[in-house]
Amino acid sequence: MSDHATASVTSDHMAGDHAVDIDKHVRIYITVFVALMVLTIVTVTVSRFHLPVPIAVTVALIVAIIKGSLVACYFMHLISEKKLIYAVLALTAAFFVVLLVVPVITVHDGFWVH
Amino acid sequence: MDIPYTVEIRRDTGLTNGKIGIWLFLASEVMLFGALFASYILIRTGAPTWPRGDTMLDVPLATLNTIILISSSVTMVMAWASLMRRRFETFRIYMGGTILLGFGFLIVKYFEYSAHFHEGALPGTNNFLAIYYTLTGLHGLHVAGGMAVNAYFWGPGAKLWKTNPVWFTNRVEHAGLFWHFVDLVWIFLFPTLYLL
Numbered sequence: 001m002s003d004h005a006t007a008s009v010t011s012d013h014m015a016g017d018h019a020v021d022i023d024k025h026v027r028i029y030i031t032v033f034v035a036l037m038v039l040t041i042v043t044v045t046v047s048r049f050h051l052p053v054p055i056a057v058t059v060a061l062i063v064a065i066i067k068g069s070l071v072a073c074y075f076m077h078l079i080s081e082k083k084l085i086y087a088v089l090a091l092t093a094a095f096f097v098v099l100l101v102v103p104v105i106t107v108h109d110g111f112w113v114h
Numbered sequence: 115m116d117i118p119y120t121v122e123i124r125r126d127t128g129l130t131n132g133k134i135g136i137w138l139f140l141a142s143e144v145m146l147f148g149a150l151f152a153s154y155i156l157i158r159t160g161a162p163t164w165p166r167g168d169t170m171l172d173v174p175l176a177t178l179n180t181i182i183l184i185s186s187s188v189t190m191v192m193a194w195a196s197l198m199r200r201r202f203e204t205f206r207i208y209m210g211g212t213i214l215l216g217f218g219f220l221i222v223k224y225f226e227y228s229a230h231f232h233e234g235a236l237p238g239t240n241n242f243l244a245i246y247y248t249l250t251g252l253h254g255l256h257v258a259g260g261m262a263v264n265a266y267f268w269g270p271g272a273k274l275w276k277t278n279p280v281w282f283t284n285r286v287e288h289a290g291l292f293w294h295f296v297d298l299v300w301i302f303l304f305p306t307l308y309l310l
Contacts, residue, residue: 022198029195033188040180047168047309060305067301075191075294082128085137092141099148103156 136288167308186215187297197283216261
């Protein structure tokens with residue numbers, strides 16, 4: 001995917017030859033849309049098997065991560081963004097992981113103390 | 115005074131100010147929803163028993179809402195692509211579709227909430243419903259906020275297209291980034307609350 005269509009637009013980017021590039025993007029958007037629909041059906045179908053909770057959580061999370069990645073990479077154009085945005089998101093991801101890990105540690109009743 | 119770097123790229127960031135601004139805002143949103151997801155994990159793992167979502171919630175309606183929201187993400191990105199192709203009327207159709215789909219999402223959510231209230235399943239009933247109402251309520255507010263911004267760009271804000279089409283296209287792209295983020299949050303909320 002070209003960087004031209006994904007960075008903020010400048011007047012050059014809206015010129016006629018750029019429309020060809022956008023046509024390619026539109027085809028990708030449609031493909032991603034179909035993939036998201038299929039993955040939604042997969043999520044609901046798998047939940048009907050009533051798998052054990054750890055397996056069900058793992059499967060649901062994997063499918064959700066794939067779907068989320070498709071949205072972020074293609075609809076939000078993260079597949080070809082500028083380094084500064086990747087840096088911001090890397091920092092956010094690090095803090096997000098801390099947010100999720102803290103409750104897990106708490107549930108283990110402060111194992112580091114014993 | 116003109117707002118700087120709305121159209122031209124800043125040399126130091128390689129981005130327009132609006133683009134970096136919306137991503138910083140989305141980073142704060144990740145932390146907001148992240149805190150609530152962490153609360154969900156804490157409450158669920160600490161509870162002796164936890165109901166499966168599909169025993170208390172309406173999975174078919176939530177699946178319909180998932181389809182609606184994913185479709186609205188496609189119409190949103192197509193609205194932006196239409197502006198890139200300089201097709202303003204097509205933009206209006208796609209943006210109008212996005213707003214209507216958002217409205218459809220909220221209507222479905224209204225029916226879901228109404229059914230719960232009718233059954234006496236209120237936020238104070240148990241921890242599952244408390245976290246369900248908190249997460250879906252906050253998400254619903256984001257959908258409503260995104261719809262308001264999109265409606266502005268569909269209506270009065272569209273005047274900018276005549277005077278500065280590049281800036282208008284960038285603004286629609288930034289509104290789209292927020293809308294896709296709202297879709298992204300729902301992609302994780304749906305299995306977490308309804309299916310597990």
